[in-house]
Amino acid sequence: MNRGRIGLSVAVIAALLLCVVPVTVVLTDDTPAAACTATGPSPSSTSKVRAVGRWNAEQVGSAAQIVAVGRQRGVPARGWIIAVATAMVESSLRNLRGGDRDSLGLFQQRPSQGWGTPAQILDPVYASGKFYDKLLRIDGWERLPLTVAAQRVQVSAFPDRYGQYEHDAEQVVAAVAGVTTIAELPGASLATCPGGPVTVAASGWTVPLRAAVGSGYGPRAGRLHAGVDLSVPRNTIIRAASAGQVVWAGCDPSTGNCDIDGSPSTRGCGWYVDLVHAGGYGTRYCHLVRRPDVAEGDTVQAGQQIGLVGTSGHSSGPHLHFQTHQRVCSGSRCDLANANSTDPVPFMRHRSAALGERG
Template identity: 50%
Template sequence: MTTRAITAVAAAVFAIVALCSGLATTLMVGGGGPANALCATTSSTPAGAAPPGPPQPGGVGSIGRWNGEQVANAAAIIVVGQTLQVPARGWVIAMATAMQESQLINLRSGPDDSIGLFQQRPSQGWGSPAQLHDPHYAATTFYRKLTAVDGWQAMPLTEAAQKVQVSAYPNAYAKWEPDATDLVGALSGITTGLGVCTVAVSGQGWTQPVHATVGSGFRTTDRPGHDGVDLIVGKGAPVYAASAGTVSRMRCNAVDMRTGRDWGCDRDGDPDLTAGCGWYVDIDHAGGIVTRYCHLMVQPYVHVGQHVDAGEVLGISGSSGHSSGPHLHFEVHLGDHTEATAIDPVPFMASVGAPLDQSKR
């Protein structure tokens, strides 16, 4: 795509409304973990919205430190992301990656046989030199690999970018996140959904572990040994620490009941063939309270001994272990994690100002 063509397309980039899914946003939570709750986006053109302004004669004008050529390439990255219906957070990840790899300049060549905005390599199967020098093609291949990464929206920018790029300098992308966020915002008109979202944390310091409704309840008549509640949510949703605490356990627990052997947690479990919690995390909280989060899709993002804040992302929802479908099994214990200490999470979470949604029960 030529600069002239990119400029024409860039003029058609409309403001997009970015909405945080789930709880209303009231309090920013910090934390040293991989990420906090990320915004999901829906594409629509609000009433009265206008394009970000026509390009100046002779090409796109400069924005801040970025000249017309760089801004045109940035516009191409956004347009491709919009066309592929990638959430706006993905545009920021792509933009920061291109800033690090090429300074948003469509390079003819680089180290080894790397080419273009993302310094992709023909020898690594990214495409031909001619294809990779086309910003539209290069951005498309980046987005396709990014969105194929399980849980990419729940990862910090540098981790998500590295999953795609496999760079020798995996931590280099993070420094570009502020610049990428500003440039995406300037070109698209979006002001939310570009970075981490805020999470509603109650005055007692608690939040919902996942934005979902309660399915199977605590120790029901048909499941008297069910020591928690099942929160029904699809695969890949961020799972949050319900309150601040210390990770006391993180492991895979999935056993093939036919053989007694390890079933594995990096695949779906089975309600009849698999026993165990799958990938799970336990957190010790103040006052002797313990919470457990089961059936995560991939290895959790936290480690034993790590402090987490309320709303910090622990991992992503899935269906590992003894599971009939994607959901989060959530437990609350008063004391050590045993059957005797389990309590019903529904009244407990209501008592700490973070009630679970029971609308579909």
């Protein structure tokens, strides 16, 4: 896999060289529960609607209506995320007056399938209420992967699409709810926080997550296993090991469909992130559960959340496959390849960010 070969300007590398500050920083000393479910301000239906990322003000306004209905009905915030992501897929958050066959509205509900009359379905309040009604009848919906919960409501011919919009839905819902991040809405995300504080060492490095090292670096079945495997539950938060620039954040082309669980016979990293750091170092994070929380070109800080653990790609269960690389850049080009990989265990230990310790 050589998708890590990315052109990166000398100016960016120079900027990264300025990021290594010899200090130790504790990012949070909250307990896992407090860090994940801190109480934030209540959603406000009077907040000014504005564009969020690729979603314009009109589309965000539709999301605000969906959230308002959920809040009025007492639906937990996780339901708002599922509903908004579903409407993103079905209608791009537009109250469409047509669609496939007799599909209508934000959720492309069909009168012929018992969702209501055309006039009712085109009412966003009614349509949102009908979506929530069906969602709440699903046992354990709050803990289901978003794409599974949405599919059980919608019964779509494309069941894997909903999860692709989870991160976008979290950003939009946070904005219309009047909070800074989705973590401020208790239960909105399935993300789990590891125990203990997130500490950035004087070297500027930190562990991506706390877990015992499973499969180590070295030859495996005639090929190089170019990293280490850290087994933790699905949806555990993955953090950037050091400040740097995102040079890849997406689905490994060799995997194909990253929105379903992988297997030992599946190829590639699944959803993964490549970062380039000061000093010509690089790190790779494989098998994420969904689209990464960062995008190519983003600058990240040490300890920043970049994604959630999953089992996409060549994987037999939830874990993070973590790689470290050195001398990854030549001129303006950077390449995270097996040839410049190095064993992450001594690499991280040398930077006072030892792997293999559970919180």
